[in-house]
Amino acid sequence: MKNLKNYLLLAILPLAFASCSDDDTPVANNVTLEFTNTFSGTTIVLGDATDAEASVNTSDAGQVHHFSELKYVISNIRLIKEDGTEIPYHVNDLDNGATVIDQSKSETLSYVLSDVPTADYSQIKFGLGVKSELNTLDQVSFPNFYAATGANDTEMHWEWGTGYRFTKIEGFYDTDNKELSFHSGSTVEGTVDDESTYTQGVDAYRDITLDLTTLAMVGDNAPTIKIEADFDYLLSGNSYTITLVTTDDITNNATPSAHTSTEMMKFVDNIGGDGTDDITGMFSITAVEN
Numbered sequence: 001m002k003n004l005k006n007y008l009l010l011a012i013l014p015l016a017f018a019s020c021s022d023d024d025t026p027v028a029n030n031v032t033l034e035f036t037n038t039f040s041g042t043t044i045v046l047g048d049a050t051d052a053e054a055s056v057n058t059s060d061a062g063q064v065h066h067f068s069e070l071k072y073v074i075s076n077i078r079l080i081k082e083d084g085t086e087i088p089y090h091v092n093d094l095d096n097g098a099t100v101i102d103q104s105k106s107e108t109l110s111y112v113l114s115d116v117p118t119a120d121y122s123q124i125k126f127g128l129g130v131k132s133e134l135n136t137l138d139q140v141s142f143p144n145f146y147a148a149t150g151a152n153d154t155e156m157h158w159e160w161g162t163g164y165r166f167t168k169i170e171g172f173y174d175t176d177n178k179e180l181s182f183h184s185g186s187t188v189e190g191t192v193d194d195e196s197t198y199t200q201g202v203d204a205y206r207d208i209t210l211d212l213t214t215l216a217m218v219g220d221n222a223p224t225i226k227i228e229a230d231f232d233y234l235l236s237g238n239s240y241t242i243t244l245v246t247t248d249d250i251t252n253n254a255t256p257s258a259h260t261s262t263e264m265m266k267f268v269d270n271i272g273g274d275g276t277d278d279i280t281g282m283f284s285i286t287a288v289e290n
Helices: 001-026 141-151 259-272
Strands: 027-039 064-081 087-088 099-102 111-117 119-128 167-173 178-184 205-219 224-230 283-289
Touching: 027 064, 027 167, 064 111, 087 111, 087 119, 178 259, 205 224, 205 259, 205 283
Parallel strands: 027 224
Antiparallel strands: 027 111, 064 087, 064 099, 064 119, 064 167, 119 205, 167 178, 224 283
């Protein structure tokens, strides 16, 4: 009888340990998105026209260029479980689910998603820019995002429009350092100050889908997903190979004095993908650290 009791005790112990282990696993944990902005794998160093420390890139068309300012909006973040279930992260709340990545501010290159449900995740989706239904300068609903994007050193509001800038790139090109200025964002059509008349014009928002290099295991772990944004794609993308030109011809133009929405979309399709054949654009996953 004593031996039988011992066997029963030994059988129960593993179940007790398993139960304690399950109970100790948190129902949610953080996930950090860590962005690195590069030219073909080399981290970008910003600089003015004559800065010898600035990283210089050469496009597929042989055009040298470098950046003095580099900013873009990430929003509409979703994590995808192994079984395909999509877990949205404050997708309709710009205050808590959107951020501006600014190469000049190292603290903006990491964005923490809090209280992500415990699961193993195999993909991430996010927006480059702001989806159309939220792309108004809504100071009441999203005061924090409105303030952050409108700050003097950020300037991610259009001065003349109703929405946000999605990307803001300043820099120089060619050996004589002509000025490069590329700003993207969606447009609306309708009567000024009458939102009931607004319809979608040019849609510069892009939805990015990336497969993770290994599962992001949220629970006991708070993983970091490392994302590279390769700005070589600006001029040398999957959709277009672009050569910047002077204002004598606005084709492929990215200078302050002449820039059209039609030409803007070539650059948008390069860095954000065309949304059909290319859903990654300039972005890739370099690692997942659990």
